[in-house]
Amino acid sequence: MxxxxxxxxxxxxxxxxxxxxxxxxxxxxxxxxxxxxxxxxxxxxxxxxxxxxxxxxxxxxxxxxxxxxxxxxHEPLAYLLGHRPFLDLDLIVDARVLIPRQETEILVEKAIALAQRWSRPRIADVGTGSGAIAVSLAVHLSHAHVLAIDASHDALQVAYENARRHGVGDRIEFLHGDLLTPLCLQSRSFRREGQPPCRQVELIVANLPYVSEEEYAALSPDIRLYEPREALVSAADGLEAIFCLLDTACPFLAVDGAILLEAGAGQSKAIREQAARIFPDARITVLPDYAQIERVICIDRAERGR
Ligand SMILES: C[S@@+](CC[C@H](N)C(=O)[O-])C[C@H]1O[C@@H](n2cnc3c(N)ncnc32)[C@H](O)[C@@H]1O
Missing domain, CATH: 1.10.8.10 (Ubiquitin-associated (UBA) domain)
Known part of the structure; x- marks a missing residue:
C-alpha cells in the first residue's frame, strides 16, 4: 500500500x-x-x-x-473583509448595506464645513445605509445632533453598530421610515396649539438611490449580484427618490437651512432645476468628484440669491 x-x-x-x-x-x-x-x-x-x-x-x-x-x-472585497474605510473611519459593512463610496466623502466634507454656521445644528441623513455619513458627521461635529433615517431596518442595525463602535451611538437618533416622514409629528388632533407639524433640521444630507433600471442591468456583477438593490435603484431615470425628497423637504428645513444631495453622472442639471423650482431663493451650487462628475448638489437657503 x-x-x-x-x-x-x-x-x-x-x-x-x-x-x-x-x-x-x-x-x-x-x-x-x-x-x-x-x-x-x-x-x-x-x-x-x-x-x-x-x-x-x-x-x-x-x-x-x-x-x-x-x-x-464576484462577492465584493468589503463584504468578505467585513469592513471598509470611509474618510478617517473604519466602518463595518455586510450585504445589508451599500458599500460606502469615495465620492460620498465629498458630501461629508462639505456638510462639515457648512455645519460650522450653526451653534447646535440638527442634521438629517436620509438613506443612512451603513451610517457612513451620519457617523462621520457625529464624530466630526461634536455640537451636532444627527438623525439617521432609512427605509431598511437591516441597514439601521448596521448604522447603529458603526455609531456605537465610533463612540457616537448616543448622539445619533435612528429612525425607520420613508424619506423625511419619521420627522412628522403626530396627527393634527394630537398636536398642541402652535406646535409645528414636523421637526425641523438645519441640514438635510442624502445619498439616496439614483441608478435607473437600465443602468442597473449594466452594472458589474460585484454590485448587481451582492449590494442591496433598494439602495441603488430608483424609478424611471433614477431621480424619483431625490425628487420626492426635494418635493417634500420644505417644511422640514429651517429657514437658514441647506440640503446636500449626492447625484449620479448626468443628473445634476435636472436636480438643480427641480431644486430651483422648489427653493427659488436658495443658492444652488455643485461640487465635482475626482473624475470631474458633478456629484454633490448644495441647496443653501441662507445664501438666498447670492
Ligand atoms: C445609496 S444607499 C446610501 C447609503 C449611505 N448613506 C452611503 O452613502 O453609503 C441608499 C440608502 O437609502 C435607503 N433608502 C432608499 N429609499 C429610501 C426611502 N424612500 N426612504 C429612506 N431610505 C431609503 C436604502 O435602504 C439605502 O440604505
Whole structure:
C-alpha cells in the first residue's frame, strides 16, 4: 500500500500566486488576494511582503481558499473583509448595506464645513445605509445632533453598530421610515396649539438611490449580484427618490437651512432645476468628484440669491 500523499503547507508566496489564476476575471485580483490572505492569517498586507516564506496552517489555507472562491464569484472585497474605510473611519459593512463610496466623502466634507454656521445644528441623513455619513458627521461635529433615517431596518442595525463602535451611538437618533416622514409629528388632533407639524433640521444630507433600471442591468456583477438593490435603484431615470425628497423637504428645513444631495453622472442639471423650482431663493451650487462628475448638489437657503 502506498503511503498517503502529504501536501506540504502553502507559503505566502505560493498562496498569492495560486489566487492570481482564480481571480483572473475579477477587478484588481492582486490586491484582493493580498487583502484576503492577510485577513485569513490575521496579519497586515505589509506583513505578507516582509514574510513571504511564512507557512499557512491547514485552517488558514482552508479559510483563504474559501474567501478566494467567494471573490471569484464576484462577492465584493468589503463584504468578505467585513469592513471598509470611509474618510478617517473604519466602518463595518455586510450585504445589508451599500458599500460606502469615495465620492460620498465629498458630501461629508462639505456638510462639515457648512455645519460650522450653526451653534447646535440638527442634521438629517436620509438613506443612512451603513451610517457612513451620519457617523462621520457625529464624530466630526461634536455640537451636532444627527438623525439617521432609512427605509431598511437591516441597514439601521448596521448604522447603529458603526455609531456605537465610533463612540457616537448616543448622539445619533435612528429612525425607520420613508424619506423625511419619521420627522412628522403626530396627527393634527394630537398636536398642541402652535406646535409645528414636523421637526425641523438645519441640514438635510442624502445619498439616496439614483441608478435607473437600465443602468442597473449594466452594472458589474460585484454590485448587481451582492449590494442591496433598494439602495441603488430608483424609478424611471433614477431621480424619483431625490425628487420626492426635494418635493417634500420644505417644511422640514429651517429657514437658514441647506440640503446636500449626492447625484449620479448626468443628473445634476435636472436636480438643480427641480431644486430651483422648489427653493427659488436658495443658492444652488455643485461640487465635482475626482473624475470631474458633478456629484454633490448644495441647496443653501441662507445664501438666498447670492
Ligand atoms: C445609496 S444607499 C446610501 C447609503 C449611505 N448613506 C452611503 O452613502 O453609503 C441608499 C440608502 O437609502 C435607503 N433608502 C432608499 N429609499 C429610501 C426611502 N424612500 N426612504 C429612506 N431610505 C431609503 C436604502 O435602504 C439605502 O440604505
Amino acid at each position: 502506498s503511503a498517503p500523499v502529504r501536501c506540504s503547507p502553502w507559503r505566502v508566496q505560493e498562496a498569492l500566486h495560486w489566487a492570481g489564476a482564480q481571480l483572473a476575471n475579477t477587478i484588481d485580483p492582486a490586491w484582493a488576494a493580498r487583502s484576503l490572505l492577510a485577513h485569513a492569517l490575521g496579519c497586515t498586507v505589509t506583513d505578507l511582503f516582509v514574510h513571504p516564506e511564512r507557512p499557512l496552517t491547514a485552517e488558514q489555507q482552508d479559510a483563504y481558499r474559501s474567501l478566494i472562491a467567494r471573490r471569484s464569484r
